[in-house]
Amino acid sequence: MQTKWLFGIGIVAAALASVYFIVKLDLNNAVLSMVALFSLTNGARAKSFREQGMLRESKWMLWMSLFFGFAFVVLLIFNVVR
Numbered sequence: 001m002q003t004k005w006l007f008g009i010g011i012v013a014a015a016l017a018s019v020y021f022i023v024k025l026d027l028n029n030a031v032l033s034m035v036a037l038f039s040l041t042n043g044a045r046a047k048s049f050r051e052q053g054m055l056r057e058s059k060w061m062l063w064m065s066l067f068f069g070f071a072f073v074v075l076l077i078f079n080v081v082r
């Protein structure tokens with residue numbers, strides 16, 4: 001139950017940050033927060049699929065989550081350097 005709350009809080013925070021940066025027209029940070037949102041939602045789906053016994057789908061969502069996590073790190077580095 002505790003991990004569901006942590007995923008939920010992270011998802012809501014990333015979604016609010018995305019909307020905030022879109023309204024402010026700061027598209028670099030909007031994309032960064034959307035990639036974080038994708039990573040968190042795919043991670044939550046992977047966990048949910050694994051609990052339901054859908055191992056293939058869980059593995060797919062885990063790799064998607066890792067891909068977006070890596071993309072988040074790369075974009076964060078580009079935002080900091082720039």
